[in-house]
Amino acid sequence: MEAPITYEVIVREELFQIEDVPALVCRNCGEQWLDDDVKNNLELMVAESAGPEPNVH
Numbered sequence: 001m002e003a004p005i006t007y008e009v010i011v012r013e014e015l016f017q018i019e020d021v022p023a024l025v026c027r028n029c030g031e032q033w034l035d036d037d038v039k040n041n042l043e044l045m046v047a048e049s050a051g052p053e054p055n056v057h
């Protein structure tokens with residue numbers, strides 16, 4: 001079934017939470033899948049929020 005979830009990801013020790021992400025959730029075991037497009041969008045959003053990677057020399 002499809003259900004909104006809160007997607008959580010930690011980038012450079014900072015927690016990002018994105019609410020109401022449409023996901024597929026298994027009725028039996030509760031496992032969650034994200035559509036590839038949704039996942040790509042989330043990664044872009046998080047990358048923008050996190051800002052550019054610090055340069056390490």
Ligand SMILES: [Zn+2]
Pocket residue numbers: 026027028029030031
């Ligand atoms: Zn399952």
